[in-house]
Amino acid sequence: MIKGWHLDDVLRPIHGGPDGGPEPLWDFSTNANALGPNPVLLEHLRRVDPSRYPDPLYRRLREALAEAHGVRPEQVAVGTGTSELIHRLARWSYLRGPWLLLPPTFSEYARAARALDLPLWEARSPGEFLDLLPRSAVAFLCVPNNPTGEVYPFLEKAVRRAGGVLVLDLAYHDLLESPVPLPEGAFRLYSPNKAHGLTGVRAGYLVAPLDLTYFQNLAPSWPVSAYGEALLLGQLDPEARSWLEASRRELIRLRGLLAEGLRGLGLEVRESPANFLLVRVGRASEVARALRARGIRVRDATSFGLPEWLRLSAQKEEAIRALLAALEEVLVDLERGAHGLPGGGGAAATGGL
Structure with a gap:
């Protein structure tokens, strides 16, 4: 306690x-x-056959996402929304150590660390965040930040200074007036259901600069439903x-x-x-x-x-x-x-x- x-x-x-x-x-x-749900994605969901299991390895889905992001399929992991992926990161022994946040920000980062009694550092300023980065195992930045909407100007510097993993949570990136370029070398969390007005369909994915096969296998079997799979595929549709x-x-x-x-x-x-x-x-x-x-x-x-x-x-x-x-x-x-x-x-x- x-x-x-x-x-x-x-x-x-x-x-x-x-x-x-x-x-x-x-x-x-x-x-x-608030203008959703995206009618193009609704049509993708209507075509789902809910009587069948998805592929347990999500091969077609991960291949499509990998192609969209210019990485290999092994660098993509899918999950039941980014909240589940955040909690899975906390269980990955590769990332054990202090978690670093820059409050105020999304509460799920701290909640995942506390659930496993991981050391939790909360920086009081961007300068302190950058100073603590080399000694942290995992650091989170929401781009744009929730709730302030801030887009941090030091993303490139943060990637260079990170001693462990820097995770960029891009939940609202697609809703930015002008989406910002993202630095190479960071882990990137995507939850497209928000931008497309379909938050009731739980699905998200992680893209990383390394092989995520072990991380994907930390999930229970079939973490993404057939509808979640359709959403993640459908959001790549040019009409969507x-x-x-x-x-x-x-x-x-x-x-x-x-x-x-x-x-x-x-x-x-x-x-x-x-x-x-x-x-x-x-x-x-x-x-x-x-x-x-x-x-x-x-x-x-x-x-x-x-x-x-x-x-x-x-x-x-x-x-x-x-x-x-x-x-x-x-x-x-x-x-x-x-x-x-x-x-x-x-x-x-x-x-x-």
Whole structure:
């Protein structure tokens, strides 16, 4: 047990999306493509025969992915989404040693390390991250980072300084306004279901500069379903890529519209170069609960170490209008409650809004 933590707190998954409550009218909590699902991939899924097992070695799939990335099939491993691949990396004896993160970032990296009691280093700055890299076994950078959207300018330097493995998590790379070049020599995690609006189909893959046969065999038999296999193959379809490109342009427009509306409420906004942003609302947990009661789900960034911020994804215009109206009501109610005025419901202060 980690001092100050209960084991269930350490290992409990923290994500956007489903929260056990009724389905919301509008969901800003996940960063999946709000314009999906990609109709081209839906057609690929409809052609799946679910009565048959996939190839247990996924040979055709790994060959296709390898060709797309210019590597050998042995350098590709597939899994039940990148979360499963992250946990599998923690079980690979080749990578035993300290894991290095640059918070705030995706919680699954720390969760996988803690599950196996691996040393976990959390750098306080990019400079400290680079200083610790030579002594780490595994280091993670999300490109763009979740939740900040930051695209780190030191990726090439990080690859050169890495004493072990540098893993680039590219979950939102395909949703960047302008995808960035990726350095050679890093491990690369791909989860195309987000960019194509199909997060319910769990599948992802890892591309590495070395043979991943042993790593692939650390997985249980058939980690990817027939539908996951179809998604990973279908996302290579040129028509699927064309749909993604068009949707990305629209998502960037909608992100700008969302940011403009939030600033119109007098709020501080940190736009990312992808399809999501951060907005400072004061007591984020209270605001998130109040919005949920109004049928709108948002991502409270407290678990990222940002207790005054919400992470919001770009949604369609109708959803944005609903969010802005509800958020304005919530902030007024909380402000009135902070000053003991009628109608505030006694809520706590919103942190100086």
